[in-house]
Amino acid sequence: xxxxxxxxxxxxxxxxxxxxxxxxxxxxxxxxxxxxxxxxxxxxxxxxxxxxxxxxxxxxxxxxxxxxxxxxxxxxxxxxxxxxxxxxxxxxxxxxxxxxxxxxxxxxxxxxxxxxxxxxxxxxxxxxxxxxxxxxxxxxxxxxxxxxxxxxxxxxxxxxxxxxxxxxxxxxxxxxxxxxxxxxxxxxxxxxxxxxxxxxxxxxxxxxxxxxxxxxxxxxxxxxxxxxxxxxxxxxxxxxxxxxxxxxxxxxxxxxxxxxxxxxxxxxxxxxxxxxxxxxxxxxxxxxxxxxxxxxxxxxxxxxxxxxxxxxxxxxxxxxxxxxxxxxxxxxxxxxxxxxxxxxxxxxxxxxxxxxxxxxxxxxxxxxxxxxxxxxxxxxxxxxxxxxxxxxxxxxxxxxxxxxxxxxxxxxxxxxxxxxxxxxxxxxxxxxxxxxxxxxxxxxxxxxxxxxxxxxxxxxxxxxxxxxxxxxxxxxxxxxxxxxxxx
Amino acid sequence: xxxxxxxxxxxxxxxxxxxxxxxxxxxxxxxxxxxxxxxxxxxxxxxxxxxxxxxxxxxxxxxxxxxxxxxxxxxxxxxxxxxxxxxxxxxxxxxxxxxxxxxxxxxxxxxxxxxxxxxxxxxxxxxxxxxxxxxxxxxxxxxxxxxxxxxxxxxxxxxxxxxxxxxxxxxxxxxxxxxxxxxxxxxxxxxxxxxxxxxxxxxxxxxxxxxxxxxxxxxxxxxxxxxxxxxxxxxxxxxxxxxxxxxxxxxxxxxxxxxxxxxxxxxxxxxxxxxxxxxxxx
Numbered sequence: 001x002x003x004x005x006x007x008x009x010x011x012x013x014x015x016x017x018x019x020x021x022x023x024x025x026x027x028x029x030x031x032x033x034x035x036x037x038x039x040x041x042x043x044x045x046x047x048x049x050x051x052x053x054x055x056x057x058x059x060x061x062x063x064x065x066x067x068x069x070x071x072x073x074x075x076x077x078x079x080x081x082x083x084x085x086x087x088x089x090x091x092x093x094x095x096x097x098x099x100x101x102x103x104x105x106x107x108x109x110x111x112x113x114x115x116x117x118x119x120x121x122x123x124x125x126x127x128x129x130x131x132x133x134x135x136x137x138x139x140x141x142x143x144x145x146x147x148x149x150x151x152x153x154x155x156x157x158x159x160x161x162x163x164x165x166x167x168x169x170x171x172x173x174x175x176x177x178x179x180x181x182x183x184x185x186x187x188x189x190x191x192x193x194x195x196x197x198x199x200x201x202x203x204x205x206x207x208x209x210x211x212x213x214x215x216x217x218x219x220x221x222x223x224x225x226x227x228x229x230x231x232x233x234x235x236x237x238x239x240x241x242x243x244x245x246x247x248x249x250x251x252x253x254x255x256x257x258x259x260x261x262x263x264x265x266x267x268x269x270x271x272x273x274x275x276x277x278x279x280x281x282x283x284x285x286x287x288x289x290x291x292x293x294x295x296x297x298x299x300x301x302x303x304x305x306x307x308x309x310x311x312x313x314x315x316x317x318x319x320x321x322x323x324x325x326x327x328x329x330x331x332x333x334x335x336x337x338x339x340x341x342x343x344x345x346x347x348x349x350x351x352x353x354x355x356x357x358x359x360x361x362x363x364x365x366x367x368x369x370x371x372x373x374x375x376x377x378x379x380x381x382x383x384x385x386x387x388x389x390x391x392x393x394x395x396x397x398x399x400x401x402x403x404x405x406x407x408x409x410x411x412x413x414x415x416x417x418x419x420x421x422x423x424x425x426x427x428x429x430x431x432x433x434x435x436x437x438x439x440x441x442x443x444x445x446x447x448x449x450x451x452x453x454x455x456x457x458x459x460x461x462x463x464x465x466x467x468x469x470x471x472x473x474x475x476x477x478x479x480x481x482x483x484x485x486x487x
Numbered sequence: 488x489x490x491x492x493x494x495x496x497x498x499x500x501x502x503x504x505x506x507x508x509x510x511x512x513x514x515x516x517x518x519x520x521x522x523x524x525x526x527x528x529x530x531x532x533x534x535x536x537x538x539x540x541x542x543x544x545x546x547x548x549x550x551x552x553x554x555x556x557x558x559x560x561x562x563x564x565x566x567x568x569x570x571x572x573x574x575x576x577x578x579x580x581x582x583x584x585x586x587x588x589x590x591x592x593x594x595x596x597x598x599x600x601x602x603x604x605x606x607x608x609x610x611x612x613x614x615x616x617x618x619x620x621x622x623x624x625x626x627x628x629x630x631x632x633x634x635x636x637x638x639x640x641x642x643x644x645x646x647x648x649x650x651x652x653x654x655x656x657x658x659x660x661x662x663x664x665x666x667x668x669x670x671x672x673x674x675x676x677x678x679x680x681x682x683x684x685x686x687x688x689x690x691x692x693x694x695x696x697x698x699x700x701x702x703x704x705x706x707x708x709x710x711x712x713x714x715x716x717x718x719x720x721x722x723x724x725x726x727x728x729x730x731x732x733x734x735x736x737x738x739x740x741x742x743x744x745x746x747x748x749x750x751x752x753x754x755x756x757x758x759x760x761x762x763x764x765x766x767x768x769x
Contacts, residue, residue: 295528296528302750
């Protein structure tokens with residue numbers, strides 16, 4: 001359907017396009033699995049552009065001289081540059097433009113919140129007064145990365161310097177940092193606590209949004225660059241940062257351990273049997289592949305009526321995973337209204353299309369269980385919106401006397417994550433703020449401990465993949481100049 | 488990869504494995520555990536206590552009982568085979584000090600994790616008394632190692648097939664009634680630890696227990712192992728596994744341990760892990 005439309009548009013385009021012509025080209029939707037079908041499988045929902053669709057979408061770019069979109073990209077990809085290559089059908093060329101700034105286009109093209117980053121600044125979207133009408137930069141990035149997956153080149157590696165850098169954690173911040181440091185010829189070892197690399201890309205984001213084979217492919221690229229991976233090392237327990245530097249001879253350390261500590265609401269009933277943190281639920285399903293009941297040895301609770309607490313991307317991921325695991329009803333319970341939900345608009349739409357219910361302006365106040373400790377209901381208090389809070393969002397105000405009980409058999413708590421306290425506990429030299437996040441120099445990502453840098457969620461609190469990568473790159477630049485200054 | 492350098496069958500369903508894991512051997516302290524994943528995409532992560540370690544050999548020892556699909560599959564491995572993933576040491580080490588006189592109680596497979604604690608208590612100068620118990624004689628493990636720490640080791644079996652007949656709380660009460668016991672430690676099934684705690688409470692003696700809740704990552708990122716300790720939510724993998732027994736909400740712990748009972752049985756019956764034929768399971 002979309003492909004046919006794309007063919008027609010392509011055939012009707014004049015030889016040379018004026019900006020007005022370009023702005024008149026309709027925004028290409030991306031083909032998707034039908035919602036009724038896709039809730040029965042774990043395959044990717046968004047199917048990606050065909051070549052024709054990508055060509056049409058690429059023609060919508062006005063090639064602005066001042067490139068406002070680039071300022072919205074945390075790693076500064078030359079967006080008009082790679083889109084121009086697409087219009088010339090030079091897809092390899094497009095990929096190399098992207099790779100100058102980003103090593104993970106197949107991942108970022110899928111999981112970045114483009115509507116609040118690059119696409120928010122797009123002139124076409126501004127002209128149409130609708131960010132949804134902006135050029136589909138993320139979709140084009142994904143198209144290029146997928147189409148040229150085989151031809152992705154390894155960056156050039158400088159001659160070995162003999163310096164050693166330890167990277168703690170293997171999520172997006174660490175991956176970006178490791179790659180850049182390695183490019184400068186330093187030896188890099190990445191330490192990961194879990195048995196699989198990738199951090200949130202492996203355990204958090206579900207297969208239907210980010211196929212795991214893409215993560216594996218990206219990590220293999222890093223291995224080919226000569227980066228060493230050590231799994232099953234929990235820094236803070238297996239080794240401390242001090243030991244890495246003083247005994248194991250690392251000249252610098254980058255800490256990218258993320259924000260993996262689940263927050264709970266601390267309401268009565270949260271210790272019942274079928275109450276899960278979203279981290280646990282998603283780790284079971286994604287990392288341990290519990291969705292594959294036939295093969296996986298890791299069990300996951302059989303749920304029929306599921307309540308998900310929270311309104312962020314993690315809540316959407318958990319809700320949509322529960323549907324795919326066979327739940328008949330999934331309610332997303334959020335205390336503000338839909339406009340205030342922190343999840344990406346697209347993810348909320350996907351969740352609703354698939355049949356998740358949004359129970360808005362609702363605050364869970366108690367979880368009730370049966371005699372076996374299984375959840376049987378949630379007491380919900382209605383809310384209304386009050387004045388904006390510090391974050392600019394209107395605060396929920398609970399309405400007294402509005403409590404009612406809704407039946408559920410499972411609760412998934414997805415109200416956010418905090419930083420894991422382990423490194424903080426075992427490395428008192430590193431200063432943290434009252435939330436437990438590392439305090440770093442904003443220009444260099446250096447911590448209060450000499451030679452130790454940090455980036456991503458451990459510094460920012462729970463943020464996004466691309467912001468983490470941006471910090472990883474910034475830290476890498478600072479680490480390289482620190483090591484070179486040491487010579 | 489973590490090579491199995493020694494495997495022993497301690498009883499019909501209980502196995503000991505000494506694994507090559509030099510980093511863990513060097514760092515581990517009494518009370519800590521590891522998470523073991525046999526390998527591949529589909530095997531689960533299971534927590535097992537470090538029962539012993541040898542720094543010069545670079546090895547740690549785990550002891551486990553075959554109770555479900557994963558432990559059956561693990562028991563299929565032999566000397567020279569490798570386990571792909573072993574993460575550790577995890578958890579907060581046991582608080583060891585010279586209390587004076589300490590009673591250590593181990594039930595079933597809990598005797599294995601009790602050993603390094605009893606050993607450390609002894610090294611700290613305590614007069615250590617040890618009670619070990621099991622359902623029946625052939626499930627008693629590590630008798631000799633324990634006797635080396637306490638020549639007056641007390642053995643108890645439910646059916647009276649070895650040692651004294653009954654449950655471990657009987658001799659525990661006797662020792663506590665003697666009056667000079669300053670601290671107790673109990674490791675075993677939750678129900679046993681619960682009643683040991685009750686017995687200690689009556690005698691007014693503090694007791695340390697090692698909780699065995701369900702775990703996945705073992706690093707504090709999921710809260711699957713959370714327990715109620717004196718009304719506060721704690722994560723066993725990071726804050727524990729040891730807690731003050733008097734503060735533990737035992738009924739909640741036991742309820743949460745049963746979360747996957749039906750699926751665990753299903754997995755064992757369906758012979759996951761390729762274990763059925765060889766072991767004569769149906």
